[in-house]
Amino acid sequence: MVVTQDNLKEITAEMPGMVSSGQRSRPWKRFRKNRSSMAALIILGIIILACLISLPISAKQFQQQDLDLNRHPPQIIDNLAPFGYDILGRNLLWRCLFGGIVSLGIGLAAAGIALMIGTAWGLIAGWYGGRVDNLMMRVVDILYGLPYVLLIILLKIAFEPKLISLLNKIFGTGQERAANIIILFVAIGGVSWLTMARVIRGQVLSLKARPFMEAARATGLPTRRILIRHLLPNLVGPVIVYATLTVPQAILQESFLSFLGIGIQAPVPTWGSLAAEGVKAVNTVVSFWWMVFFPSLLLGVTLLCLNFIGDGLRDAFDPKTRH
Amino acid sequence: MFNYTIRRILLAIPTLLGITFVTFMIINLAPGDPAQFQTQNIMDQEMSIRIYEELREYYGLDKPIHVRYVKWLGKLIMFDFGIALSSDRRPVWDKVKERIWATMSLAILSIGISLSLSIPIGIYSAARQNKLFDTASSTILYALYSVPSYVMAMPLILLIGVQWDLLPFQGMTSDNYAELTLGGKAIDLIRHYTLITFCFSFGSWAYYSRFIRQNMLEVLRQDYVRTARAKGLSEVRVIIRHAFRNTLIPVMTLFGMLLPAILGGSVILEYMFNWPGMGRLFFDCMISRDYHTLMALTFISACLVLMGTLLSDLSYAIVDPRIKYD
Numbered sequence: 001m002v003v004t005q006d007n008l009k010e011i012t013a014e015m016p017g018m019v020s021s022g023q024r025s026r027p028w029k030r031f032r033k034n035r036s037s038m039a040a041l042i043i044l045g046i047i048i049l050a051c052l053i054s055l056p057i058s059a060k061q062f063q064q065q066d067l068d069l070n071r072h073p074p075q076i077i078d079n080l081a082p083f084g085y086d087i088l089g090r091n092l093l094w095r096c097l098f099g100g101i102v103s104l105g106i107g108l109a110a111a112g113i114a115l116m117i118g119t120a121w122g123l124i125a126g127w128y129g130g131r132v133d134n135l136m137m138r139v140v141d142i143l144y145g146l147p148y149v150l151l152i153i154l155l156k157i158a159f160e161p162k163l164i165s166l167l168n169k170i171f172g173t174g175q176e177r178a179a180n181i182i183i184l185f186v187a188i189g190g191v192s193w194l195t196m197a198r199v200i201r202g203q204v205l206s207l208k209a210r211p212f213m214e215a216a217r218a219t220g221l222p223t224r225r226i227l228i229r230h231l232l233p234n235l236v237g238p239v240i241v242y243a244t245l246t247v248p249q250a251i252l253q254e255s256f257l258s259f260l261g262i263g264i265q266a267p268v269p270t271w272g273s274l275a276a277e278g279v280k281a282v283n284t285v286v287s288f289w290w291m292v293f294f295p296s297l298l299l300g301v302t303l304l305c306l307n308f309i310g311d312g313l314r315d316a317f318d319p320k321t322r323h
Numbered sequence: 324m325f326n327y328t329i330r331r332i333l334l335a336i337p338t339l340l341g342i343t344f345v346t347f348m349i350i351n352l353a354p355g356d357p358a359q360f361q362t363q364n365i366m367d368q369e370m371s372i373r374i375y376e377e378l379r380e381y382y383g384l385d386k387p388i389h390v391r392y393v394k395w396l397g398k399l400i401m402f403d404f405g406i407a408l409s410s411d412r413r414p415v416w417d418k419v420k421e422r423i424w425a426t427m428s429l430a431i432l433s434i435g436i437s438l439s440l441s442i443p444i445g446i447y448s449a450a451r452q453n454k455l456f457d458t459a460s461s462t463i464l465y466a467l468y469s470v471p472s473y474v475m476a477m478p479l480i481l482l483i484g485v486q487w488d489l490l491p492f493q494g495m496t497s498d499n500y501a502e503l504t505l506g507g508k509a510i511d512l513i514r515h516y517t518l519i520t521f522c523f524s525f526g527s528w529a530y531y532s533r534f535i536r537q538n539m540l541e542v543l544r545q546d547y548v549r550t551a552r553a554k555g556l557s558e559v560r561v562i563i564r565h566a567f568r569n570t571l572i573p574v575m576t577l578f579g580m581l582l583p584a585i586l587g588g589s590v591i592l593e594y595m596f597n598w599p600g601m602g603r604l605f606f607d608c609m610i611s612r613d614y615h616t617l618m619a620l621t622f623i624s625a626c627l628v629l630m631g632t633l634l635s636d637l638s639y640a641i642v643d644p645r646i647k648y649d
Binding site for chain 2: 036134138141142144145146147149150151153154157158248252255256259260272275276279282283287292296299300301302303304307308311314
């Protein structure tokens with residue numbers, strides 16, 4: 001059976017029923033004991049909830065300008081602006097909350113792409129081995145060797161105008177912003193699946209040599225059943241761990257691109273672009289510290305939480321590190 | 324082992340060809356070219372078009388793309404990266420060569436500092452797993468990891484560089500560098516390297532120390548560690564002599580992964596600290612569409628990536644006699 005993206009979804013959908021409940025809850029129990037990871041999960045949950053709940057307001061307010069209030073420090077009494085105002089007099093509270101949605105969206109999109117393409121790619125390469133494996137891993141090597149900033153810039157230059165005109169044809173004019181975001185999602189996601197593919201391939205190769213796989217083959221099980229019942233459940237651990245660790249990496253990558261001016265375009269904010277704007281606004285004479293501090297704080301805390309969760313998941317899924 | 328190495332090197336050739344081919348196609352098919360970039364500021368339209376056409380011919384951009392790629396490959400075999408497609412028209416290798424020292428010294432210095440910090444932290448965290456030191460160090464290091472380098476660099480430049488005027492933050496040397504004595508030169512260099520080296524390395528501390536910790540935890544569960552303890556060896560001796568030496572295998576693979584970073588540089592930090600590094604060269608060439616320099620930089624980094632993976636695979640077999648390649 002060939003695992004394609006389509007039926008991989010089908011396979012993963014069947015999975016929870018396949019692994020017995022006892023097996024499934026063990027990592028979760030171990031994860032719950034990890035206090036720092038649980039704390040990180042709760043803090044991350046609060047940040048995501050805040051961004052989501054405020055979305056109806058922040059989506060309208062994030063580009064609302066009041067030039068009289070430009071560079072105004074944080075205040076609560078006159079206006080609700082605990083994060084202060086930016087150079088154009090936009091309320092940073094709403095910009096940070098809306099930017100959170102975009103930043104987290106980029107992270108999730110990258111993780112999703114890594115999850116689907118990376119897992120399928122690694123699974124096929126590792127399972128079929130030989131020439132297929134060689135060819136598929138060479139493709140990964142080539143993509144790994146390409147300079148990644150170059151790839152993103154050129155993807156943008158080459159496909160953005162085309163995508164804009166395509167979107168304009170379908171949804172009417174003014175789709176530049178959507179096109180920019182889609183290109184960035186795809187560009188960051190397009191480089192994020194490589195690690196996942198390598199990890200999954202390595203796992204499949206080592207699992208294939210285990211006695212239980214041999215036993216499964218010896219009993220004459222069809223390939224499809226071996227893949228679904230015996231191989232995939234054993235891959236859940238690394239897949240979840242690496243997907244989690246992809247999220248902070250993608251968010252951080254977007255922030256670097258923002259600093260170089262090739263990230264998500266203004267006025268749509270991301271935590272990275274807000275921090276980059278702030279860094280550029282700060283000078284030696286007057287420090288507009290709030291413009292850097294609040295976006296960086298949100299970005300930093302979110303990345304910290306995601307890394308702690310990823311770390312906790314790795315400990316929970318890896319039986320070797322049990323203590 | 325020897326055969327394996329030869330086969331891997333031979334396999335690397337098509338991969339390298341693939342990388343250079345894809346990059347060549349992408350940068351050449353993207354809108355804009357070096358001739359256009361160099362003529363965009365000429366006001367007189369007729370003149371601009373004429374120079375543009377002449378430049379295109381001079382750079383050979385009027386030929387079909389596959390012809391240009393084959394020509395570029397032909398030169399590469401003779402180790403000739405060609406002439407930069409920028410207004411100075413210097414040989415690409417000269418432009419790259421003058422950046423190598425600044426980039427490499429910075430990268431090696433930061434990797435050295437990172438490892439000498441992370442290895443002890445990783446070992447100690449593993450020895451006292453989930454105790455105070457483990458939790459505290461991982462929290463602090465992950466917090467550092469979560470700060471983008473430009474956010475960290477800005478306050479450092481403003482406070483240490485400007486406000487308190489403690490350390491220089493522009494370039495590699497002071498203006499009066501040539502007049503300084505030998506000792507003075509050394510101190511001047513150290514002062515210039517301090518801030519950028521810190522900004523360059525702090526993000527990786529978490530990664531390395533967690534990597535060491537992870538591998539130490541695995542080794543500490545092995546039977547021979549239990550045996551060593553049972554023999555009554557001191558804990559320090561068990562950890563250092565018996566456990567840590569066995570984690571050197573994964574550490575070797577880490578070195579392989581670090582190889583491409585040695586010449587990678589960092590665009591953002593090089594701009595902020597006015598550092599003459601490869602990251603900036605790459606970015607500037609990308610903006611000005613200097614195809615030849617871009618290809619040279621891509622080729623060098625691709626070689627390092629492939630060499631890194633090969634070295635880390637081989638180092639497995641060298642350090643661990645149980646692993647055999649044939």
